[in-house]
Amino acid sequence: MTDIRFHQITRRFGATRAVDDLSARFGSGRFVALLGPSGCGKTTLLRLIAGLERPDAGQIWLGGDEVAGPSRFTPPEARRLGMVFQSYALWPHMTVAGNVGFGLYRMPRAERERRVAEALHMVGLDHLAARRPHELSGGQRQRVALARSLAARPRILLLDEPLANLDAHLRQSMLAEFRRIHGSTGCTMVFVTHDQNEAMAVADTVGVMDGGRLEQIGSPAELFDRPLTPMVARFIGQGRTLPVEVTGEAGGLSRVRIGRVELALPGKAERGPAWLCLHARDLAADPAGLPARVSSTRFEDGYHVAEVLLDDLPDAGAILLRLDRPAAVGEPIGVAIRGGWLLPREAASSSDVTRPSPAVRDARHPVAAA
Numbered sequence: 001m002t003d004i005r006f007h008q009i010t011r012r013f014g015a016t017r018a019v020d021d022l023s024a025r026f027g028s029g030r031f032v033a034l035l036g037p038s039g040c041g042k043t044t045l046l047r048l049i050a051g052l053e054r055p056d057a058g059q060i061w062l063g064g065d066e067v068a069g070p071s072r073f074t075p076p077e078a079r080r081l082g083m084v085f086q087s088y089a090l091w092p093h094m095t096v097a098g099n100v101g102f103g104l105y106r107m108p109r110a111e112r113e114r115r116v117a118e119a120l121h122m123v124g125l126d127h128l129a130a131r132r133p134h135e136l137s138g139g140q141r142q143r144v145a146l147a148r149s150l151a152a153r154p155r156i157l158l159l160d161e162p163l164a165n166l167d168a169h170l171r172q173s174m175l176a177e178f179r180r181i182h183g184s185t186g187c188t189m190v191f192v193t194h195d196q197n198e199a200m201a202v203a204d205t206v207g208v209m210d211g212g213r214l215e216q217i218g219s220p221a222e223l224f225d226r227p228l229t230p231m232v233a234r235f236i237g238q239g240r241t242l243p244v245e246v247t248g249e250a251g252g253l254s255r256v257r258i259g260r261v262e263l264a265l266p267g268k269a270e271r272g273p274a275w276l277c278l279h280a281r282d283l284a285a286d287p288a289g290l291p292a293r294v295s296s297t298r299f300e301d302g303y304h305v306a307e308v309l310l311d312d313l314p315d316a317g318a319i320l321l322r323l324d325r326p327a328a329v330g331e332p333i334g335v336a337i338r339g340g341w342l343l344p345r346e347a348a349s350s351s352d353v354t355r356p357s358p359a360v361r362d363a364r365h366p367v368a369a370a
Helices: 042-050 096-100 109-122 138-151 168-185 196-202 220-225 230-238
Strands: 004-013 016-026 031-035 057-062 065-069 081-084 156-160 188-192 205-210 213-218 240-250 253-258 261-266 272-278 283-300 303-310 319-323 332-337 341-344
Touching: 004 042, 016 042, 016 057, 016 205, 016 213, 031 042, 031 168, 031 196, 042 057, 042 081, 042 156, 042 188, 042 205, 081 138, 096 109, 096 138, 109 138, 138 168, 168 188, 168 196, 188 196, 196 220, 205 220, 205 230, 213 220, 213 230, 220 230, 230 240, 230 272, 230 341, 240 319, 240 341, 253 272, 283 319, 303 332, 319 332
Parallel strands: 031 188, 031 205, 081 156, 156 188
Antiparallel strands: 004 016, 004 057, 057 065, 205 213, 240 253, 240 272, 253 261, 272 341, 283 303, 283 332, 303 319
């Protein structure tokens, strides 16, 4: 198994820093998903790992091997990596077995055939070895691309939005396949996706990028429950942040002022301006709660989801409230806050996400148990 380490990696395209002074480590044998808005740098970071891009500054190690640095650059074919692309990149004139064995041409024939058979068995395509790509479904073609990478026995497997061309049912099937293969091979896997649900379902480690930097890296639960920056709080799980003031604590509760209202919430936090990071699960409709008004509604995952504006914080933006009934736009409603996560107002991004700065680390305070 192989870890991946970055030290002050920068990659520029003209005046744009696609990756900006990034330092981090992806642990050996981890399944890492890279998330972030379009243009955040996640695909560029994947291409830097693969050797398809050269950094303008910094160093990259794969295990004990420095593969990119001021005086060193290891080409892609010498990095012992596998890569699965969004487009599959299969040869249409070759059989499934021929595509899987394409990169093994230097091996003795018997060894090559054994590797191909093992890889096809791993992805459940033994019975389709003689078919050609046009005779396969989209999910089967994706499995062929995956088998081709696995046949080379890579130390790291890179997945560049491999599910983007599949329908919802096939995506779920392939996610289960990725989890199974990661468990059986133990190789380090890095998965770039725009879909948060995919990332949170399949990866044990998720990195959130923005502006070429890693805002935070951790388990899916850590990112959802304990974001380190407002960007992560807002990006993961449709989170929202409210500007609040922590006025003190008493009896293990934090006293938090929201507009003109002061609430006592579980957890301890330092006095001063803060962000209260909220998800829909932290809120409930309650006539005795904070006065608010419905700004829009939709039906989602079996719930009526309302976007509501707090009367005392009309400029703070809408928060999401799940309801068990329809609501009308403009309807007054009470909102009870039952959880959340307090973050100091000055919290900013950290490029060294493996070691959060003391100011950020020490100021993280839950106001509800995960």
